[in-house]
Amino acid sequence: MFHFSNIVRTKGDPKILEGGPSLKQPADQLARALGWFSIGLGVVELFAPRRVTRTLGMEGHETLVRAFGVREIMAGIMTLSVEKNAGLWARVGGDGLDAAALLSGLTADNPKKGNIALALLMVGGIAVLDYRAAQDTKPRRPSRDARRKLYPNRSGFPKGIESARTAARQIAAHAKTGVETNEVKQGDERRVP
Amino acid sequence: MKALVWHGKEDIRCDTVTDPEIQDPRDAIIKVTSCAICGSDLHLFHNFIPGMLPGDIMGHETMGEVVEVGSGVNGKLKKGDRVVVPFTIICGECDQCKRGNFSVCETTNRKRHLADKVFGHATAGLFGYTHLTGGYPGGQAEYLRVPFADATHIKVPAGIPDEQLLFLSDIFPTGWQAAAQCDIEPTDTVAIWGCGPVGQMAIRSAILLGANQVIAIDCLPERLSMAEAGGATTINFETESVVERLQELTDGKGPEKCIDCVGMESHVMPSLPDTLLDRAKQMVMAESDRPHVLREMIYVCRPGGIISVPGVYSGLSDMLPMGAFMNKGLTMRTGQTHVNRWTDDLLRRIEEGEIDPSFVITHTVALAQGPEMYQVFRDKRDSCVKVVLKP
Incomplete structure (x- = not known):
């Protein structure tokens, strides 16, 4: 079977013959897709806010759209990192903010209210995906209250700690005696130039 | 043969790969009887250290x-x-x-051009540890x-079990060097941050090198209990102030010797704002x-x-x-x-029964279960401290 990674192997190093199962779950792949989507949307909001506000009939809110763009990029980066769960929950919160901002523009006199309704539908759909991915990528670290095994008998010293301490003390005392015998005493004429 | 292969962030798989071959007259091939997952493997698992390739x-x-x-092995x-x-x-x-x-051998890093650029000078080649250190399998x-x-x-x-000898490969000499380079004196207090496998070895080493008092700092009960068993006074940094407790335990003078067995992925806690800022900055590179620490x-x-x-640091702090x-x-x-x-x-100390490094092993599993054990070790599930794999 062809494995792309084999191309960069140093000659003679082991090459993959058959790949084993991946630790990655579908939720991890979804989180990755949502992370990149978040960054893409954020870049559009940050650099083309006027296009966004015009499409939604919400001219004058460019600063808010830019701020949302920064938020999307940050959440996207977090979602792609090892802290993806925190990133996904940040996205769920962001979806709420998006929905609230869109609802504020859904007024009778907005000629683009159809677009806003469509955007709300999209936000709703993505929020469901964000929530689902956040649930499925929950860290599996044990809670602080979880019962844990303790290891009070694993000293690592077959003869006991006191024996180890005593041996160390004896070596130190021996070394000190050795140093003192060889030490040049203060005032020793050998030290006088 | 079967091997644990890095495919990307948090993605290690047990693949079938070609057997290694003698490439140079000074090579040898060994049949692995035991291997272990090291804390620094988790930095690679998280892709925090640059230079890994699928x-x-x-x-x-x-x-x-x-x-x-x-x-040429002569x-x-x-x-x-x-x-x-x-x-x-x-x-x-x-x-x-x-x-x-x-560890700074001038010959063995076969990708020294990369390391020269990143670190100024190349260091030794390391097994299974990024292309900055040679990209050796x-x-x-x-x-x-x-x-x-x-x-x-x-x-x-022969005659000494693998479990007692395996850690001569890394964590035991690493903990030992950490303590030895402190020039411990009989009146010294040695404070050790992190009670993972290297921290545990550093605790025992400090005792064997004659420290008056060893203080171990962590937040996981199982690791603190193991540290206490090895002769350390413990501080749980989630429930106590590390600085205040260390001052108390040293009559306000502070420990003479401090050992960082944590490295680049220190614990992130809302009560420690610098850890939050570091995490945010690490995320955006x-x-x-x-x-x-x-x-x-x-x-x-x-x-x-x-x-x-x-403790391993990879770049900029x-x-x-x-x-x-x-x-x-x-x-x-x-x-x-x-x-x-x-x-x-x-090795002499192990043979004479002065120390038995196998105390740190909490999980022994088949190599094929390795990928899952990376997650267990990372998440500290099942009170995991050290995983040994049997091919």
Whole structure:
């Protein structure tokens, strides 16, 4: 079977013959897709806010759209990192903010209210995906209250700690005696130039 | 053969790969009998250390039996020898090797052009540890090619179980070097941040080197209980102030010697705002390391003291209190471990029953379960402290 990674192997190093199962779950792949989507949307909001506000009939809110763009990029980066769960929950919160901002523009006199309704539908759909991915990528670290095994008998010293301490003390005392015998005493004429 | 292969962030798989071959006359091939997952493997699992490529075989704590030797090994190893493989690949001939500075061997990093650019000067080649250190296939596999095998090995006697010897490859000499480079004196208090496997070894080493008091800092009950069993006074940093407790335990003077067994992924806690900022910066690649422990050590260490850093840092650390570091006249000693500098002495201590490093093993599983064990070890599930894999 062809494995792309084999191309960069140093000659003679082991090459993959058959790949084993991946630790990655579908939720991890979804989180990755949502992370990149978040960054893409954020870049559009940050650099083309006027296009966004015009499409939604919400001219004058460019600063808010830019701020949302920064938020999307940050959440996207977090979602792609090892802290993806925190990133996904940040996205769920962001979806709420998006929905609230869109609802504020859904007024009778907005000629683009159809677009806003469509955007709300999209936000709703993505929020469901964000929530689902956040649930499925929950860290599996044990809670602080979880019962844990303790290891009070694993000293690592077959003869006991006191024996180890005593041996160390004896070596130190021996070394000190050795140093003192060889030490040049203060005032020793050998030290006088 | 089967091997644990890195495919990307949080994606390690047990793949079938081609068997390693002798590439150079100084090579040997060993059949792996035991290998382990190291805390620093988790930095690679998280892709925090640059230079990993999909297809890289993980693992740098390995031992086994020699099954093939190259023509240039010159009788220093023969088929059937039982060896522990030090994680640093050494030539034994360069200026640094002759000085005993094996982890900065000038010969063995086969991708030194990369390391020269990133670190200024290349360091030794390491097994299973990024292309900055040579991109050598690691030992979480059924077989391992050992380059420069005439120098890169620790011969071990029969009759002692793998579990007692395996950690000569890394964590035992790493903990030992961390303590040894503190120049411990009988009146010293040694404070050790992090009670993972290296921290546990550093605790025992500090005791064996005659420290008056050893203080261990962590937040996981199982690790604190193991630290206490090894003779340390413990501080749980989630429930106590580390600085206040260390002051109390040292009559306000601070520990003379501080050891960082945590490294670049220090714990993130809302009550420690610098850890939150570091995590945010690390996420957007504005900082590669989270050096909270270094900051705390510099702050709390007794003036004139020594800071020893076996914990792995990969690149750039922000906001280190250099003012305190300089004015307090502290000394910092760091480095990957010069494994072979210490192993004769440590092997003797194991043989004489002075220490049994197997105390740290909490999980022993088949190699095929390795990928799952990376997650268990990372998440500290099932009170996991150290995982040994059996190919």
